[in-house]
Amino acid sequence: MTRKEERFDLTGKVALVVGGGGYLGVPTCRGLAEHGAHVVVADVRKEMAEKASIQLAAEGLSIEAMGLDIGDEGAVKAAIDDIVSRHGHLDIAVNSTARSTGKPMDEMALVDWEKGLRISLSGAFVLSREAGRVMVSQGSGSIIQFSSMYGKVSPDPRIYAPNFNVNPVDYGAAKAGILQMVRYQAVMLGPKGVRVNAVVPGPFPNPVGQGGDAEFVKKLSDKVPMARVGDAEEIVGAVVFLASDAASFITGTEIVVDGGWTAW
Ligand SMILES: NC(=O)c1ccc[n+]([C@@H]2O[C@H](COP(=O)([O-])OP(=O)(O)OC[C@H]3O[C@@H](n4cnc5c(N)ncnc54)[C@H](O)[C@@H]3O)[C@@H](O)[C@H]2O)c1
DSSP states (O other): OOHHHHTTOOTTOEEEEETTTSTTHHHHHHHHHHTTOEEEEEESSHHHHHHHHHHHHHTTOOEEEEEOOTTOHHHHHHHHHHHHHHHSOOOEEEEOOOOOOOOOGGGOOHHHHHHHHIIIIIIHHHHHHHHHHHHHHHTOEEEEEEOOGGGTSOOOHHHHTTOGGGSOHHHHHHHHHHHHHHHHHHHHHGGGTEEEEEEEEOOOOOTTTGGGOHHHHHHHHHTSTTSSOOOGGGGHHHHHHHHSGGGTTOOSOEEEESTTGGGO
16 A cells, blocks of 8 residues: 555544434544544434435445434443454544524424434533543544534525525524534643544535435535535545544644535
8 A cells, every 4th residue: 555545544443423314424434444443323204314325335335334322321331342352443433414403593492402412412511522532541532523604604594494494593503503512622632642623514514305405506506616515425524534644634624525514
């Protein structure tokens, strides 16, 4: 293998991708595995993790599936302990989960707000803490949290009205919280060899959902300097880079993959 190839090589690494059965999760798992990692695809929708695992194994990749609710502190700890007991180490932990209360702000009860944060922010915290615990004991590791453009800027209500509930306030607050959490954890874990970063996706509408609505996709595209939405495949480079030795001096920061959405 050339030095050029070695920089991005993940051979021998074990990766956990929570939310790995989702729209951006599946290409993320594929990308990590294509670069040599053994990938544990974990998802609260166990059937989606299994579907992804069957599909990626058929492509010759090293994959296993796991049902996991990132909002269940004990389950996250047990899952990581299980991975380490079976594989000996955990080198890459990715959180690609998302939860939305689906309510506009004036209809959102405190309990809705708290439910959203429980998954999107507290879940992210628990995964980082537990993966970080293992990685500190190893002296190495890379934690990658999915934030969002809506952790940096507000949704433009004109795009979503009247169906504004797809981007509720708890979602953006959690995604902004992730960006600060990443900086904090990077500072604490940096001396111990563990890197913590975020990827910040812009508009990647899933064709099965909103991405199937041509008018909506046009509205999104009109707000992107690159004049289009992202293809799910386009998130992979940032994740693989942050997971790999190519990013060995990069921690406490974010890679924005948004076609320029947050640039103007
Ligand atoms: N797609 C986009 O346009 C976009 C934009 C900005 C940010 N993001 C972020 O990127 C990440 C991936 O987004 P996506 O488009 O693939 O979404 P998705 O909904 O397709 O995938 C999210 C996955 O997380 C899983 N999940 C939800 N709650 C969970 C829980 N409690 N425990 C474990 N798994 C759980 C879901 O089952 C799903 O498979 C998310 O963090 C999302 O907020 C996506």
